[in-house]
Amino acid sequence: MSALDAFLDQLAHVLPAERILRDAGSTWAYGMDNSRVHHAPAVVVFPEDHDEVAETMRLAYAHRVPVTTRGRGTGTAGGSVPVRGGVVLVTDRMTRVLDFRPEDRLIVVQTGMINADLQRIVGEKGFFWPPDPTSNALCTIGGNLGCNAAGPHAVKYGTTRENVLGLRAVDGQGRTIKAGSQTTKGVVGHDLTRLLIGCEGTLGVITEATLKLTPLPETRRLLRAFYPDMHAASAAVSRVMAQPATPAAIEFIDGNALDLLRKNSAVEIPSSAGAMLMIEVDGDESGIDATVERVVSAARSPEADIAVAQTAEEQARLWAARKALSPTLRQVAPKKINEDVVVPVSRIPRLIETLDDIATRHAITIVSFGHAGNGNIHVNLLVDPDDPAQMAGAEQALDEVFDAVLRLDGTLSGEHGIGLVKREFVSREIPPDSLDLMRGIKAVFDPAGILNPHKKLPDRPDEALPS
Amino acid sequence: MSALDAFLDQLAHVLPAERILRDAGSTWAYGMDNSRVHHAPAVVVFPEDHDEVAETMRLAYAHRVPVTTRGRGTGTAGGSVPVRGGVVLVTDRMTRVLDFRPEDRLIVVQTGMINADLQRIVGEKGFFWPPDPTSNALCTIGGNLGCNAAGPHAVKYGTTRENVLGLRAVDGQGRTIKAGSQTTKGVVGHDLTRLLIGCEGTLGVITEATLKLTPLPETRRLLRAFYPDMHAASAAVSRVMAQPATPAAIEFIDGNALDLLRKNSAVEIPSSAGAMLMIEVDGDESGIDATVERVVSAARSPEADIAVAQTAEEQARLWAARKALSPTLRQVAPKKINEDVVVPVSRIPRLIETLDDIATRHAITIVSFGHAGNGNIHVNLLVDPDDPAQMAGAEQALDEVFDAVLRLDGTLSGEHGIGLVKREFVSREIPPDSLDLMRGIKAVFDPAGILNPHKKLPDRPDEALPS
Structure with a gap:
């Protein structure tokens, strides 16, 4: 039995059959984002909560099956294209509000929620969440987190990383990551929150986010x-x-x-x-x-x-x-x-x-x-x-x-991310020793190299993507 | 020859004799911070720039000599106390402005600069840097970075991590880390900037910082x-x-x-x-x-x-x-x-x-x-x-x-840091799997375990500090 079949055998105990797609006709659309690059996944799964994501990742790790996380596919850099096939994990069933406390200027949501839906919910209480990419009617909070998305209002209100208090995520072994807190200050442990933000799904699958809200201007x-x-x-x-x-x-x-x-x-x-x-x-x-x-x-x-x-x-x-x-x-x-x-x-x-x-x-x-x-x-x-x-x-x-x-002391990407299509340019900006540290971090979070492989960082010579 | 002696032998080629203190009378004061915990260092060094820090760290790595970085010692958690002896690296000769561009709302400084000196310099052009701990007349920017310091104005303007664009640092092998950029947006590579901020000198020695400035209110x-x-x-x-x-x-x-x-x-x-x-x-x-x-x-x-x-x-x-x-x-x-x-x-x-x-x-x-x-x-x-x-x-x-x-969903430290004195409480807040990831990150940045050992995170059983 192939590793994928063994994975699927066990996955049947985690997710109901209607939330696992296998036929090529249904899975095809999940192989592409707004970069227009396409690679077909073998399987598409639709978990509904953190625990289902964690179970899925535990099995993927056990069987070494690659997992590419995807919101609505509005990214322009190929970040959610499953270049190694395997599993596409879609967050669009994960849209619940888990806690909303206007008095603490925070909301906790599942990361499949659409940005515009979030804005509507918090807007009713007089708040907004500053990141608002042009695609905000379609894109998910998880996508915003994955790319450290921004949009026009970042000049005054900051990007995603300045507007998140804490995260819950799953690492490349299916372990639960608790990052940050529900407070605007916090220095206990290393800053896993900001490390996960912008990682494009290569260090973990972010399942829940505690977002810092800003009062709507008058x-x-x-x-x-x-x-x-x-x-x-x-x-x-x-x-x-x-x-x-x-x-x-x-x-x-x-x-x-x-x-x-x-x-x-x-x-x-x-x-x-x-x-x-x-x-x-x-x-x-x-x-x-x-x-x-x-x-x-x-x-x-x-x-x-x-x-x-x-x-x-x-x-x-x-x-x-x-x-x-x-x-x-x-x-x-x-x-x-x-x-x-x-x-x-x-x-x-x-x-x-x-x-x-x-x-x-x-x-x-x-x-x-x-x-x-x-x-x-x-x-x-x-x-x-x-x-x-x-x-x-x-x-x-x-x-x-x-x-x-x-x-001019600039940077090659401000908010779209690196994904697949800009990887070759990364080493122009980041010197080898810093890149080496980043790869070391990747290996800590994802020892089997199954979390959105071939994304964000250039490949090492020994791991180059087959063309 | 002991490892320390071998280190000192080579260090003599890096720093002039007057910037290496060895006699116990001179080094004693560098063994304590505002926690009032004291451990005597073997050596105190005063590098003047990034390259001297990098050279010092390369030698420390070669000879496995612990290095504890220190600004002015205003920390309250023992973060700069050299509990394993070895080297105390003092940043107070590193006080230069490397670039100041009010038109880009940024300044690049060496990290030994005093917070109040920075405020004076940028204030003359109509700006301030929001972090202003109570100790701001004494504490260094490097200390602010190391602890993710904040102070009263964080409620509106954020903590240190929201007010830094990029860093230059040295890892536990003496390699140069380039983190972030000179821009307010940037998503190339993983976020080493925020990872180094708040690491209390356990992941690297921050030598230069590009600080994001805010216009002084009218x-x-x-x-x-x-x-x-x-x-x-x-x-x-x-x-x-x-x-x-x-x-x-x-x-x-x-x-x-x-x-x-x-x-x-x-x-x-x-x-x-x-x-x-x-x-x-x-x-x-x-x-x-x-x-x-x-x-x-x-x-x-x-x-x-x-x-x-x-x-x-x-x-x-x-x-x-x-x-x-x-x-x-x-x-x-x-x-x-x-x-x-x-x-x-x-x-x-x-x-x-x-x-x-x-x-x-x-x-x-x-x-x-x-x-x-x-x-x-x-x-x-x-x-x-x-x-x-x-x-x-x-x-x-x-x-x-x-x-x-x-x-109450709070956190154990908002700005003072963990240092030495709060380490035993960290595992109450951070679950084992997340702590394991943090230790993994530490090992990537500091494979020899010489960067401010026994700080920030609780010891593993096999590395407990001798009492």
Whole structure:
């Protein structure tokens, strides 16, 4: 009997038959995420709680069957693609609220809960959970934890790792990990919470999370500011971030992306605009006008055209346009190369200059937008996969983008994660000794190497993925 | 030749003679911290930069000599006491600013810099670094990093781990660790930054830190609120934390601590007061009065006596009184047992009831004060070490305090760390499998077990410290 069959034999005692899929027709869809890379899993399982996850992992460890955890598959880096086959563990039956205590500003949920559902539940009591990726109507809390997801409001409220108090998880031997606490301070033991956040399922399966909630601001204002070009816009970002009133979001959209919006959105964009900022400010009614004033005055320059969205509809229209950019680009260029680099805010202008230069030299359209307050730029290379010369140029261009980012003391991924598709670039940023420590940690949590293999870190030569 | 002599022989090529202390008269003082536990080191070294630390650690690894890193020794848990002798590595020559970029809201410093010196440097450009323990005039950034220190402003601005972008460190083999980046987002590799923060020198020696800076608020107000007892005060804390205007600090002081202030400070305290809150609110001038109004209205109850400090002098006097509590208590009871527990904010009243009950049953005076907005209570048991019956009672009382904290989903230490003196309690909070993972991580970073041995985690039976 194969290891997989022996695993399945025993798994039948853990999960009912209707929560174990085996036929290729049903399992196919669980082999792909938004990276569009596909590998078929042998089995797909749907545990409903921590104990079922732990039992499943114990059996997987006993029989050395790989396990790839998956929420809703909105990740763009192939993090949930089961490249070794084996088991895909789907969290979407794990959606319960286990404890909700507004008085302690916390909620404990199972990690299959959708981000937007969480926001609705905590919103009723006057709170929000800051991480809100563009995919928040679809993506799970577990996916947010796995990737250390962020979104536009991280500039003021932090990323996932700053908004979690504690976790429950299962390691690569099926053992239960208790990490963190229900309190905003805690220094007992090593910080397993932050180690699991962003591990992309390679160190453990996170089953339950105690999330730190933030009170909803009393009011919000949204500014839109047009500039003649990205240089003027990114200089404005630096000025806004240099004064004390930190905006709740500063999104920026380059000239190519504005052209898309001109064709595909209801936002009115003057023909002279070569770049746009969307700046959200939040706070109390009593202070909001003064805060807007400060931010506008920092964003202002002779050639800028700045206005405050006057109605909720206008605010919603702007946000919808911003959030539609990525799917719209996908329609224009189905095989676009979507990067997620970050540089210190003051160095955005230098990155933009380099991107211009790279686009010109390689004759590739580059569309950039993103979370400027964090220096997090989504760089999209629009390529035609049927044009081998262009694809070769794109590869070279990407190489130069990464070089520029690292030269500017930036990092190669801000929130999308490494998954499968960016592994080869990791060792450009992380020196060998630090990588060695990370691999050592991996071996501690997952001695059999079955937790989402071939993800997050580059393979050692002896463990390379068969092509 | 002994291992230590061989180490010293080679060390002479790394550090000049005047930065290596060997005579017992000079090294004695480096064997103790504010826990008052003392173990003499064999050698004290004063490296001046990362490379000298790395060289020293490489030699220590080669010769298996224990290394305990030390800032200014303000820790209260024995974290920097060299219980195995060997080397004490002192960071106080490592005080340079390596890079300061207000436009990126970051500063890179060597970790021997004093917290107050840092605040002065960044304050000149309109920033602060949120962690500000009571000892901030003396303690180093490295100590803050090692303990994940916090202080009163963590309720709004987070602890050390939320205010660091990246680190440079040296592992137990003398290898350089690059952790994090210069950006506020980053998901490349595992989160070594947060793993090193709070590790108390057991996973690495942090030599350089990229600190995330926060703009200084335009203005501050300080409220003082007297209540008849701790129950009324802690109910007020819950109400304040349940509304959106998060204060910059909410400190509380119990009746016994108020008695100390009556005798030892210039603060006027009505005789009817049995508990006090100090609530700091910060923000823009334009909004501060409305914010104060909201906080006062949440803190108000029929028996409360609330006032806003009218002058900078009055504010300073209140803070000075609060900060003097710990040293004053030390004078009253030199061998006080000082704990640092945390519970979810809504459970502070239940903890306070339990502390009252424990104090009564064991006839021990318990003085409590602390950072109420985080639920972080400094519980001081005033004991006479020459009274064996009382000491036995105190031990039992402490045991009950910890039980209560864990029953309330709290944690045993919020910011002081585990060091030497709290190790035996760690396994009450952390289950064996999680502890096993932590020990696995320790072995990856420090395979020879020479980095601050016998700290942070309880010993395995085979590695127990000789008494």
